[in-house]
Amino acid sequence: xxxxxxxxxxxxxxxxxxxxxxxxxxxxxxxxxxxxxxxxxxxxxxxxxxxxxxxxxxxxxxxxxxxxxxxxxxxxxxxxxxxxxxxxxxxxxxxxxxxxxxxxxxxxxxxxxxxxxxxxxxxxxxxxxxxxxxxxxxxxxxxxxxxxxxxxxxxxxxxxxxxxxxxxxxxxxxxxxxxxxxxxxxxxxxxxxxxxxxxxxxxxxxxxxxxxxxxxxxxxxxxxxxxxxxxxxxxxxxxxxxxxxxxxxxxxxxxxxxxxxxxxxxxxxxxxxxxxxxxxxxxxxxxxxxxxxxxxxxxxxxxxxxxxxxxxxxxxxxxxxxxxxxxxxxxxxxxxx
Amino acid sequence: xxxxxxxxxxxxxxxxxxxxxxxxxxxxxxxxxxxxxxxxxxxxxxxxxxxxxxxxxxxxxxxxxxxxxxxxxxxxxxxxxxxxxxxxxxxxxxxxxxxxxxxxxxxxxxxxxxxxxxxxxxxxxxxxxxx
Amino acid sequence: xxxxxxxxxxxxxxxxxxxxxxxxxxxxxxxxxxxxxxxxxxxxxxxxxxxxxxxxxxxxxxxxxxxxxxxxxxxxxxxxxxxxxxxxxxxxxxxxxxxxxxxxxxxxxxxxxxxxxxxxxxxxxxxxxxxxxxxxxxxxxxxxxxxxxxxxxxxxxxxxxxxxxxxxxxxxxxxxxxxxxxxxxxxxxxxxxxxxxxxxxxxxxxxxxxxxxxxxxxxxxxxxxxxxxxxxxxxxxxxxxxxxxxxxxxxxxxxxxxxxxxxxxxxxxxxxxxxxxxxxxxxxxxxxxxxxxxxxxxxxxxxxxxxxxxxxxxxxxxxxxxxxxxxxxxxxxxxxxxxxxxxxxxxxxxxxxxxxxxxxxxxxxxxxxxxxxxxxxxxxxxxxxxxxxxxx
Ligand code: SF4
Ligand code: SF4
Numbered sequence: 001x002x003x004x005x006x007x008x009x010x011x012x013x014x015x016x017x018x019x020x021x022x023x024x025x026x027x028x029x030x031x032x033x034x035x036x037x038x039x040x041x042x043x044x045x046x047x048x049x050x051x052x053x054x055x056x057x058x059x060x061x062x063x064x065x066x067x068x069x070x071x072x073x074x075x076x077x078x079x080x081x082x083x084x085x086x087x088x089x090x091x092x093x094x095x096x097x098x099x100x101x102x103x104x105x106x107x108x109x110x111x112x113x114x115x116x117x118x119x120x121x122x123x124x125x126x127x128x129x130x131x132x133x134x135x136x137x138x139x140x141x142x143x144x145x146x147x148x149x150x151x152x153x154x155x156x157x158x159x160x161x162x163x164x165x166x167x168x169x170x171x172x173x174x175x176x177x178x179x180x181x182x183x184x185x186x187x188x189x190x191x192x193x194x195x196x197x198x199x200x201x202x203x204x205x206x207x208x209x210x211x212x213x214x215x216x217x218x219x220x221x222x223x224x225x226x227x228x229x230x231x232x233x234x235x236x237x238x239x240x241x242x243x244x245x246x247x248x249x250x251x252x253x254x255x256x257x258x259x260x261x262x263x264x265x266x267x268x269x270x271x272x273x274x275x276x277x278x279x280x281x282x283x284x285x286x287x288x289x290x291x292x293x294x295x296x297x298x299x300x301x302x303x304x305x306x307x308x309x310x311x312x313x314x315x316x317x318x319x320x321x322x323x324x325x326x327x328x329x330x331x332x333x334x335x336x337x
Numbered sequence: 338x339x340x341x342x343x344x345x346x347x348x349x350x351x352x353x354x355x356x357x358x359x360x361x362x363x364x365x366x367x368x369x370x371x372x373x374x375x376x377x378x379x380x381x382x383x384x385x386x387x388x389x390x391x392x393x394x395x396x397x398x399x400x401x402x403x404x405x406x407x408x409x410x411x412x413x414x415x416x417x418x419x420x421x422x423x424x425x426x427x428x429x430x431x432x433x434x435x436x437x438x439x440x441x442x443x444x445x446x447x448x449x450x451x452x453x454x455x456x457x458x459x460x461x462x463x464x465x466x467x468x
Numbered sequence: 469x470x471x472x473x474x475x476x477x478x479x480x481x482x483x484x485x486x487x488x489x490x491x492x493x494x495x496x497x498x499x500x501x502x503x504x505x506x507x508x509x510x511x512x513x514x515x516x517x518x519x520x521x522x523x524x525x526x527x528x529x530x531x532x533x534x535x536x537x538x539x540x541x542x543x544x545x546x547x548x549x550x551x552x553x554x555x556x557x558x559x560x561x562x563x564x565x566x567x568x569x570x571x572x573x574x575x576x577x578x579x580x581x582x583x584x585x586x587x588x589x590x591x592x593x594x595x596x597x598x599x600x601x602x603x604x605x606x607x608x609x610x611x612x613x614x615x616x617x618x619x620x621x622x623x624x625x626x627x628x629x630x631x632x633x634x635x636x637x638x639x640x641x642x643x644x645x646x647x648x649x650x651x652x653x654x655x656x657x658x659x660x661x662x663x664x665x666x667x668x669x670x671x672x673x674x675x676x677x678x679x680x681x682x683x684x685x686x687x688x689x690x691x692x693x694x695x696x697x698x699x700x701x702x703x704x705x706x707x708x709x710x711x712x713x714x715x716x717x718x719x720x721x722x723x724x725x726x727x728x729x730x731x732x733x734x735x736x737x738x739x740x741x742x743x744x745x746x747x748x749x750x751x752x753x754x755x756x757x758x759x760x761x762x763x764x765x766x767x768x769x770x771x772x773x774x775x776x777x778x779x780x781x782x783x784x785x786x787x788x789x790x791x792x793x794x795x796x797x798x799x800x801x802x803x804x805x806x807x808x809x810x811x812x813x814x815x816x817x818x819x820x821x822x823x824x825x826x827x828x829x830x831x832x833x834x835x836x837x838x839x840x841x842x843x844x845x846x847x848x849x850x851x852x853x854x855x856x857x858x859x860x
Contacts, residue, residue: 154477157477302594306591342663345658374617
């Protein structure tokens, strides 16, 4: 294997490759986000014996673009009593962390460009997984801020719910993947992927089924998807934290929700399903896994009722947290033995 | 517990299969109302113009009081309405006018696309009702 | 020094799940409801007063618009009340009676389907919503085929029915009730066993049998608390005594019990409809009472008496003897009563409607105080209120 490309050995190529990678990931992510909204509407539509969008373009394929344009040209309303700066800042604070997280997800093996090895990953942080957890934690500030800045009681309730929910579930989510580090003996996502290489049965989903389940469920809760979509809970809180938002700001929330879905799907695929490993070229494997998880999320949305706030807390603290701890203990015991 | 979750998921998945859609793709496909559908009124025409003999029964029976009739006699001494108007903004489509008419001069059609841009357009005059 | 401040929020009249224009003023301590005050009247149209200015015949379409999810039940209650006022209850032909029962039970299913749809949607299970509406659409089609309108049916008449069953209608009904148990299984598959659904409904919105009676709850909400009371059996009308059906009761009086009770009621309704189909015989559909019922169209067209009769009745209407009566029926949502006073003229002197939703809503504050915000939504759903009927 040739030497790893870095800023010191070929700065120009490094920057060019870096920009290309960032651009590619960003564009792909945006595309997935846009078409995730379409897919969600189509899939849920068909599950509900409807058709979903059909009018804009063939099969309604231009729907996301039409939606985007529509939101773009809508009047942007800032409530008179809202706290302006925070109100404007909040949607960005939600979207940016969601996008940043993707930086550490490896989307393929190494390739050789210009005599150097280039990893197909934007940044290989040694503490990649902590970075992801941190960013997911940051996202909640946007929600809380949005809820508070709107100066609307429903939004406030949504924001508070979200804060409580993310804090409790992050704990369980973080603990559940500790077992994965213990097996991989690294915090870098690249390392974790390498630890799962070889046959399919090296994937951590087989050795850590409990951690997989707990992490999946807590992640769903963290990104506020059904059945844990309490901060929005449109039948209870009208639209929760984004009740007062309109136009592009609303679109940012909307994008953040789907971006978060992609991120969670990518992280789960990386941690438990071997990331880009599989029969096809690396990126395609990863994308397939991401699509699979997103389909499951959509499917769940079509099927399940919403849990109640106190039940959510109960599950977070009294079910998932102990389960995650138990899993660590078991894993530890197995490793030592 | 898990079993029930899976059961629920399988129900939604089953509906995902093609052929389950019940959507009528309006406006590409028009909904065909049944025969008795109480839509827009129609005055039944006959050789001398309209069958209506301006007896006012429909206007009397109408609970919404939305039918305006003015009667006159033609050269043969036959009564006919010079003005026959239905204000669809008031009409509740109850069908009492049809029920009341003694000569079956008014009927209700399957026409249900009744949106208009101006208030005046909701006033259906005799000419429009005869179409 | 902890002073406790509560937050007052205004739920409705524009809120996704207050089932129309109900306004609830909620006092919240965190997410716990301290006090709930329903405010009503946003949909007031003065139906009772309007009826006083219309002949008995013309007041009938007004009743369609009370509980707009169960128009035929409202029609039925009204025509029964007027028939009682006229003293012609015994003259109603058998066929009309059977069709009335059949349509009333279809209406019950229709109303319960909307209840289940919106209730499930409120709790977040949105697919059940569409499935229920799909089946409801079939009933709407039958309504349209039969009466010409999907919502404002205006089909029953004082003395019988406005028109006979159209061709193939019995087959439609048969197909529907044959398929319905399967559909109910689908809904149950999505909800009943689901742990989240159970958690959200069991023990929520509890009301004891005594309280339910004190407040005057009726319908499935009362029966789910364990009170065995159903006007169809206990004070039968339009021939319900001849049918064989069970009154569905439950014990615990919570949202889950009301849910299962209503589902079982739909099954019972299917049974009754089947019996109706077996009983349908050819025969007249209007009472033979020229003072009340319009003559058949052929008679009007072909005979001078018919014509005069038509003119007389449409212009003057009929005039019941002075007196007052009360007629209650078991509407899908509970006891729907009409209190009619006649002063001997062609218009009712007073028409008082006892809407089940209005009375049932009174239980809401008691049921939600002390529970969480999300339970308020579940409880509104389980009470199955319709604002058209509450505000009238
Ligand atoms: S349908 Fe009813 S409201 Fe409309 S014009 Fe006829 S009688 Fe009047
Ligand atoms: S439509 Fe019929 S009821 Fe009305 S005025 Fe003409 S003839 Fe009389």
